[in-house]
Amino acid sequence: MQTRIVSSEFTRLSRLYRCGVLDTPSDPAFDGVLADLAQACEAPIAQLVFADARRFWAKAGVGAIDPESPRERGLLERMVTGGPAFMHDDGQSPPEDQDSALPGVPPVRSFAGLRIVSPEDEVLGVLYVADRVPRSFAAAAERLAAAALAIEALLTQGRRARQDGSTGALDHDAFLDQSRRLMAVSRPGRQWVSLVTLDLAPLRAALEERSRGLGSLALRQMADLGRTQVRQRDCFGRTGADSFAILLTDTAEAGARVLSDRLARRLEQGWGQAGLGLSGLTLGLASAKPTGIPGELDILLSRAAADARVVSAAPPAVPRVA
Numbered sequence: 001m002q003t004r005i006v007s008s009e010f011t012r013l014s015r016l017y018r019c020g021v022l023d024t025p026s027d028p029a030f031d032g033v034l035a036d037l038a039q040a041c042e043a044p045i046a047q048l049v050f051a052d053a054r055r056f057w058a059k060a061g062v063g064a065i066d067p068e069s070p071r072e073r074g075l076l077e078r079m080v081t082g083g084p085a086f087m088h089d090d091g092q093s094p095p096e097d098q099d100s101a102l103p104g105v106p107p108v109r110s111f112a113g114l115r116i117v118s119p120e121d122e123v124l125g126v127l128y129v130a131d132r133v134p135r136s137f138a139a140a141a142e143r144l145a146a147a148a149l150a151i152e153a154l155l156t157q158g159r160r161a162r163q164d165g166s167t168g169a170l171d172h173d174a175f176l177d178q179s180r181r182l183m184a185v186s187r188p189g190r191q192w193v194s195l196v197t198l199d200l201a202p203l204r205a206a207l208e209e210r211s212r213g214l215g216s217l218a219l220r221q222m223a224d225l226g227r228t229q230v231r232q233r234d235c236f237g238r239t240g241a242d243s244f245a246i247l248l249t250d251t252a253e254a255g256a257r258v259l260s261d262r263l264a265r266r267l268e269q270g271w272g273q274a275g276l277g278l279s280g281l282t283l284g285l286a287s288a289k290p291t292g293i294p295g296e297l298d299i300l301l302s303r304a305a306a307d308a309r310v311v312s313a314a315p316p317a318v319p320r321v322a
Helices: 007-018 028-041 075-080 140-161 172-185 201-210 214-229 253-273 296-307
Strands: 045-051 055-062 068-070 086-089 110-117 123-131 193-199 235-238 243-249 281-288 309-311
Touching: 007 123, 007 172, 028 045, 028 055, 028 123, 028 140, 045 075, 075 086, 075 110, 075 123, 086 140, 110 140, 123 140, 172 193, 172 235, 172 243, 172 296, 193 253, 193 296, 201 214, 201 281, 214 235, 214 243, 214 253, 243 253, 243 296, 253 281, 281 296
Parallel strands: none
Antiparallel strands: 045 055, 045 123, 055 068, 086 110, 110 123, 193 243, 193 281, 235 243, 281 309
C-alpha cells in the first residue's frame, strides 16, 4: 500500500525536484566527477544516486549501474533517513551480519558514502564508492567530500538554469515539472493538493501607465512575496508573462483560501505603502485529490482559471510620472 507522504518529506522532495536532475540524460560533467572519484579511491564501483519518494535513481557512476531501484533498507536508505552524513564499512564483519545492501549492484563487502544535501541541508541523495572484497575506505572521506562539493555546484547550476531571469522564481517549465512530480507522490485519491494562480496583467498595465517600470517592479515584488510566504514543501513559479502559480501539497481548499487571502493582504499592505493598489490583481484557486491519471495538473490550472476573481483595492491618486 502506498504510504502518506508527510510534510517533511514533501519539503525534501521539493528541494530535490527543484534541481531538475531526475530522469535526465547522461551528463559529462557528472560522469567526470564520478570517474575521477573512482580513480582516486581505486574503487571498482562509484555511484551518485538521488532519493525520490520511493526509488533511488542513479545520475552517474562507474561499475555496475542500475538506473533505478526501489528504496529499501540498507546503507543508502539509512543515510537518507537520518543516519550519519558519512558512513564507512570495511567489510570485516561476516556478510550475514552486514547491512550493506546497495541497489543496482551485486553484493558488496566494503563501502564509503557521503550524503548530498541542498543549501537548506535537505538530503537529496548519496555519493559512494564500494568494492566486492573487504578493504578500508577510511581514507576516501576527503575525496568524497571534494567530489560532493563538485556535485553540489553542478546542482546549483541546474537550479539557476530553471529560474526565471527577471524574478528568480521557477520558470514555466520548471514549475510544471516540479508540480507534476509532487502531485505524483501524493497518496492517490487521499491527499489533497491545491493550486493558487495570480494574474497581474491588468495591474501591471495600469502601473506602467502611471510610471514606467512600476509593472516590472510589481512582478519582482510578487516573486519575493511568493518565496517568503509559500512553505518550503510547496512549489512557486512564474507561469506566464504576468502570472504566477503556487502548488500547495497536502492542502485542501480551506487552507489554500487562507494562503491566497494572506497573499492579497500582504500585497495590499506593501503596495499601499508605496502609493499603489491591487486593482486588477486576479486570484484563482482549485483543489483536488490526485489519482495519478495524466493531465491532472492541466485540469487544476483550468479550474483555477475558471475560479479567478479580481481583488480590488483602489490605489490612491498620485501624479502621473512622465
